[in-house]
Amino acid sequence: MSELLSRDELIAKALYIDGKWLDTDKHFDVTNPANGEVVASVASANAESVNAAIDAAHRAFKSWRQCTSEQRSKKLREWFDAIMQHQQALAEIMTLEQGKPVDEAAGEIAYGASFVEWFAEEAKRTRGDILPMIDSHQENRVIKQPIGVVGCITPWNFPNAMITRKVAPALAAGCTVVVKPPSQTPLSALALAVLAEKVGIPAGVINILPTDDAKTFSETLCADQRVRKLSFTGSTKVGQGLMKLCSENIIKVSLELGGNAPFIVFDDADIDLAVEQLMASKFRNAGQTCISANRVLVQDSVHDAFVHKLKTQIESLKVGDGMDSDNDLGPLINQDAVDKAHTLVSDAMNKGAHCELKGGQDDYLGPLFYRPVMITGVTADMDISQTEIFAPVVAVQRFGDEDEGVQLANDTPFGLAAYFCASTPSRIHRVSHQLEAGLIGINAGAISHYMNPFGGVKLSGIGREGSHYGIDEYMEVKTLVQGGL
Numbered sequence: 001m002s003e004l005l006s007r008d009e010l011i012a013k014a015l016y017i018d019g020k021w022l023d024t025d026k027h028f029d030v031t032n033p034a035n036g037e038v039v040a041s042v043a044s045a046n047a048e049s050v051n052a053a054i055d056a057a058h059r060a061f062k063s064w065r066q067c068t069s070e071q072r073s074k075k076l077r078e079w080f081d082a083i084m085q086h087q088q089a090l091a092e093i094m095t096l097e098q099g100k101p102v103d104e105a106a107g108e109i110a111y112g113a114s115f116v117e118w119f120a121e122e123a124k125r126t127r128g129d130i131l132p133m134i135d136s137h138q139e140n141r142v143i144k145q146p147i148g149v150v151g152c153i154t155p156w157n158f159p160n161a162m163i164t165r166k167v168a169p170a171l172a173a174g175c176t177v178v179v180k181p182p183s184q185t186p187l188s189a190l191a192l193a194v195l196a197e198k199v200g201i202p203a204g205v206i207n208i209l210p211t212d213d214a215k216t217f218s219e220t221l222c223a224d225q226r227v228r229k230l231s232f233t234g235s236t237k238v239g240q241g242l243m244k245l246c247s248e249n250i251i252k253v254s255l256e257l258g259g260n261a262p263f264i265v266f267d268d269a270d271i272d273l274a275v276e277q278l279m280a281s282k283f284r285n286a287g288q289t290c291i292s293a294n295r296v297l298v299q300d301s302v303h304d305a306f307v308h309k310l311k312t313q314i315e316s317l318k319v320g321d322g323m324d325s326d327n328d329l330g331p332l333i334n335q336d337a338v339d340k341a342h343t344l345v346s347d348a349m350n351k352g353a354h355c356e357l358k359g360g361q362d363d364y365l366g367p368l369f370y371r372p373v374m375i376t377g378v379t380a381d382m383d384i385s386q387t388e389i390f391a392p393v394v395a396v397q398r399f400g401d402e403d404e405g406v407q408l409a410n411d412t413p414f415g416l417a418a419y420f421c422a423s424t425p426s427r428i429h430r431v432s433h434q435l436e437a438g439l440i441g442i443n444a445g446a447i448s449h450y451m452n453p454f455g456g457v458k459l460s461g462i463g464r465e466g467s468h469y470g471i472d473e474y475m476e477v478k479t480l481v482q483g484g485l
């Protein structure tokens with residue numbers, strides 16, 4: 001690990017508020033899911049810390065919003081460069097606290113940094129309108145302004161990218177942020193703050209507050225009228241609670257929530273391509289992604305061939321400590337995740353599913369290691385079809401015709417990602433339009449990119465991140481009507 005990002009330094013640097021590193025009287029442990037060892041004990045933000053961070057962000061907003069877009073762009077670009085210069089060190093920190101294989105972690109650092117680079121450029125492209133003449137003595141204009149202080153709450157499965165996907169557009173727009181990283185992975189967040197400080201992002205513009213008391217954080221944040229926006233990524237249940245909390249002060253919300261992605265394989269699909277793309281979607285981060293294929297729906301006539309080829313691919317996956325870059329899958333995040341996978345598979349088996357690959361918890365590697373499981377004969381009434389699995393479990397369900405495939409795919413209150421494999425142009429057109437999701441992968445299982453708008457419909461959320469739409473979440477539209485001309 002580089003000197004700049006040594007573990008000891010990060011432990012000492014607990015809360016980053018107003019450009020200062022602060023401690024509190026309460027600490028919580030961060031553990032390595034691969035071996036249960038305590039990686040660090042970090043200070044936990046309390047209500048007082050949240051108030052101090054809002055004060056700092058509000059003060060900084062006054063000057064940050066006055067910077068030219070080029071000045072903001074330059075600072076973001078410097079942050080991007082610093083992140084990429086420390087890509088390997090940041091990846092190692094992530095693997096230590098989150099478990100994903102270190103090469104995959106390095107991929108996330110590059111993905112996370114791509115939002116910083118992209119929004120550094122987008123900062124220069126925000127613009128308003130001059131409207132057609134309504135009255136010959138009047139001009140009507142539309143300008144866009146930064147919304148103000150933004151609260152960001154992020155999940156553990158992407159400890160870096162879920163932060164940059166919010167903070168980069170917020171800063172580009174001229175907003176300042178108060179970020180609560182998840183208690184499982186605060187070190188990746190603090191490391192981003194170390195680099196922001198190093199490149200001179202002004203004090204108060206980025207505030208990072210790890211805490212193990214999320215409730216106090218969000219209640220304190222949302223009670224303050226100076227906070228004008230909350231951007232949350234996490235579970236639907238927590239998102240619903242936060243939306244209620246935001247209603248008191250009518251805080252604008254963006255919610256990136258859970259999913260239950262269908263992956264449909266139609267009878268005209270290229271089966272090898274379908275297997276390859278399912279592997280890409282399903283096993284990234286050991287299945288712990290919100291857009292992971294959750295229900296694999298396969299048309300009758302290609303079912304057996306697909307299952308056979310898929311099984312061979314899954315058997316080649318290596319499970320083990322993420323620090324060994326030979327491994328494809330690291331541990332799951334905690335015991336709850338292992339228990340949840342086990343319960344979902346047991347329920348399916350009790351209701352008649354067939355086990356193709358046994359896998360499951362591997363005590364030899366450690367209690368949180370979970371080998372891939374594949375079951376077939378899944379039906380819509382099984383819990384596994386209705387629940388976000390968040391583990392390397394492939395649940396395969398058969399269907400008859402195209403209408404049934406689409407109907408099964410849409411039979412969920414969630415709508416984040418959906419995938420399908422087909423080759424007939426008319427079918428591709430039809431199904432793309434019929435699937436109820438914010439992101440559709442067509443013969444493609446890897447669909448995240450900084451240029452693609454990311455977000456869901458139904459219980460999967462509100463708003464879009466990344467892309468040229470992403471910055472609008474952090475701006476208000478203001479109408480100027482000038483008379484007497």
Ligand code: NAD
Pocket residue numbers: 153154155156157158162180181182183214215217218233234235236238239241242255256257258259289290291388416455456460461
């Ligand atoms: P989670 O909802 O438990 O936690 C997410 C964040 O919310 C964490 O920082 C957590 O500390 C915080 N939190 C928990 N309770 C809170 C409260 N009462 N007030 C304020 N904050 C609170 O989710 P998780 O287990 O960390 O992440 C997994 C979930 O995130 C999955 O459902 C996954 O699909 C979803 N996710 C969605 C996206 C997306 O872009 N749509 C991306 C990644 C993860």
